[in-house]
Structures are given as structure tokens and as C-alpha cells.
Amino acid sequence: MPVDDPDQTFHVTTAEQLRAVSNLTRHRIMAVLRFEPATITQIAERVGLAKGSSSYHVRLLERAGLVKVVRTRKVRGVTERYYAIAAASIALPDPGVGEPDVLMRHAVADLEAAPTGERHVRMAHLRLTDAQFTELGKRLQALADEYRALSDPALPDVSMVFALFRPARGTGEAK
Known part of the structure; x- marks a missing residue:
């Protein structure tokens, strides 16, 4: 079901929608x-x-409700369709423990395809209280939101991905 208000979040809930967004293309x-x-x-x-x-x-994306036709025009007797994303934000279900995270897999594929010199990648291992963990997550989200508001379609595409998580036990964490 497409979302008509582009400010809304589209929640991926069906198998068809998940299959549609799981494809890198x-x-x-x-x-x-x-x-x-x-x-x-x-x-x-x-x-x-x-x-x-x-x-x-x-x-396939249109059938799943993830994109929609937003306008049409006649060009030499043929109807040309303009497609747009169905919502400003698309929320994927959390993968189960041990299941692949579609969003992160796509991000890694895009990162690996990016030209060297056109990317900034850092990893930090931290030890945080629950309150610090929550605060850092909020600050990262606020930073992403701040720069999303500055986005200009005339400028080159830039992707930002962050993952803040507690590693599973047995992956280097002191017990």
C-alpha cells in the first residue's frame, strides 16, 4: 500500500515488499x-x-507499493511515466538474530562500489553505559536528519550509514 504523504514512513511488512527491497538493483x-x-x-x-x-x-517496486507514478506526459504518442519513492522514509523490519541485515548488506555493497577517495570509513569500539549508548544513537540520528534537511537534488549523491550496536557475547567482549 503506497503512502501518499511523502513525509510519512513506509513500513515494509509483507514478504513481497521485503523481497523487493532485498535486491541491490x-x-x-x-x-x-x-x-x-x-x-x-x-x-x-x-x-x-x-x-x-x-x-x-x-x-516490482511499484507492485510492492515502494514506488509510484507521480506524473505522466505524452511524448510522440507514448505515455511517459515519472516514478518517485512512495515515502520519505522506508522502515525495514529488524532481522532476527543471525539473519542478514538487508540495509547493511546494501550499504556495504554501495561502499565497496564507491571510488576510493570518495568515502570516509571509520570503526570505533567503545564501552558505554546504557544512557550513553542511547544518547549516542540519538545524536547520530540528529546529525543524519540535519544533513538530510540540507540535501539538494542538484548536488552529487552521498550516502551515510551508521550502525550502533552491542556485539553478541563471545565476539571479543569481556565476560
Whole structure:
């Protein structure tokens, strides 16, 4: 079910929706549509796909309610459709313990494809109280929100990913 208000969060709840967002190509198509509507041809060019492949993936995303047609226009007798992301934010269900985290897998794939010199990657191992852990999570989210508000579709794409978590026991944590 698409969300009509772009300020809302779309919650992925069905198997069809989860399959749609679990594909790296469809993840990249949604990234293209995050800031501005695009046609199948424009999507294909931005993602580096054939138009037929782009159309196939967009149809699956549309069927799952993750993207929607926001306008159409006639071009030489053909109806051209402009697609956009269904909501400003898409919330994925938390994976179970030991299950793959779709969002992080896509982020790692995008990071690995990014040109060297065009990325900043750091990892910090911390020891925090529960209150500090919660506060750091809020501050990271606020920082992401602050820069999201500054986003300009005319500027190059930038992705920011953060993961704040307590490692499972037995992965180096003192017992």
C-alpha cells in the first residue's frame, strides 16, 4: 500500500515488499528516486541498466507499493511515466538474530562500489553505559536528519550509514 504523504514512513511488512527491497538493483533504483521523480530511461541511465531491466525492477517496486507514478506526459504518442519513492522514509523490519541485515548488506555493497577517495570509513569500539549508548544513537540520528534537511537534488549523491550496536557475547567482549 503506497503512502501518499511523502513525509510519512513506509513500513515494509509483507514478504513481497521485503523481497523487493532485498535486491541491490532495486535498492539503487530507490536511491535514484529518493530526491526527484524519474522515467524508466532516466533510471536506467543513472543505475547503469538496460531499459527493459529497469522497467522490470520498477514494476516490482511499484507492485510492492515502494514506488509510484507521480506524473505522466505524452511524448510522440507514448505515455511517459515519472516514478518517485512512495515515502520519505522506508522502515525495514529488524532481522532476527543471525539473519542478514538487508540495509547493511546494501550499504556495504554501495561502499565497496564507491571510488576510493570518495568515502570516509571509520570503526570505533567503545564501552558505554546504557544512557550513553542511547544518547549516542540519538545524536547520530540528529546529525543524519540535519544533513538530510540540507540535501539538494542538484548536488552529487552521498550516502551515510551508521550502525550502533552491542556485539553478541563471545565476539571479543569481556565476560
